[in-house]
Amino acid sequence: ASINPNFMLTAKVSKAVRKHIDEKGEAPRSLDELKGKYLDEATLKLASSKNLKYIYQGPKSFRLRTAPSSASVKLAGKEKGDKTKATWTTSSAGSASGAPSSKLATTETGWKYDPTGKPDPFKSFILAAAAQEETGPKVVRRQLTPLQKMPLSEIEAGLKAIIWGQLGSKALVEDATGKGYVVQEGTYVGQHDGIVKKIYEDRIIVEEYRRDPGKGRLEPNEVVLKLKKVEAEY
Known part of the structure; x- marks a missing residue:
């Protein structure tokens, strides 16, 4: 995945401010003090166009804030009335294909399951679940980044x-x-x-x-x- 250009811009400005602190002994009062030695004019103009806010908080303390992107604002303002309607397709017999078939709905009568003498098909799953609870949480393995x-x-x-x-x-x-x-x-x-x-x-x-x-x-x-x-x- 590619790194967000706005985040890289903020990181570049932050690195320049820290270099200023390292050499001058204190943080700049504004980003204009970084022009030339620490940041080029194009980067400063880009920071201004991206509404990157620099806040001086003390001799060695500062904060950078970024404005939300237009895409995120547009997503947040999406209309609530956008709903997908369910549709039914009609078969050749004239009934809706989503409705259950009468043949499928019919069940046989006169048969009853007798579990006597038969193994419990769910027993192994129950024991496995109990063993997992005793050994604590399991970590799901994913493809490593x-x-x-x-x-x-x-x-x-x-x-x-x-x-x-x-x-x-x-x-x-x-x-x-x-x-x-x-x-x-x-x-x-x-x-x-x-x-x-x-x-x-x-x-x-x-x-x-x-x-x-x-x-x-x-x-x-x-x-x-x-x-x-x-x-x-x-």
Whole structure:
């Protein structure tokens, strides 16, 4: 899946602001201070056209907000009266094909099932269900994504930016080759079936399942992935 261009723009601006903090010791008061050395004029114009809002919150604190896309606004305003009507097709006999056939509806009489001496056909399924409840939750195996092949320590090291917007918070993670991936709540990450539960301004909360040798079942384990802070040099 391709990365949203608006998100990549926000990540690029965020990276430039952090570089400014690293070199100047404080965040810029506005994006205009980044022009030239940190951001080119074309990127600044694009940020303005995309309504990217920069908020100065302190010497080393800032926030970037993005406006919702027109597509999402249009989707939210979809008319409620759009309903699909059920249709019936008429057969050659003149009856609706959706109606049950009289021949199919007819049941034979005079026959009764006697379970005496016969094995219970549902017994194996009942025992299997009970065994599953005793061993705890089972993790459904899916086709692994690149993020699921990376250990959480590598994902934390590659955590480059966390962006907050009106449509929710997202994070940008780079692998060892420099390829970027967008992470949001519900994204599967790590090698132990981890899932992103919450994204804060400075950290990501991941819940993964590990087998407890004492209990013999999978137990949830919460892991915090912290965004590396920018240290200013004086």
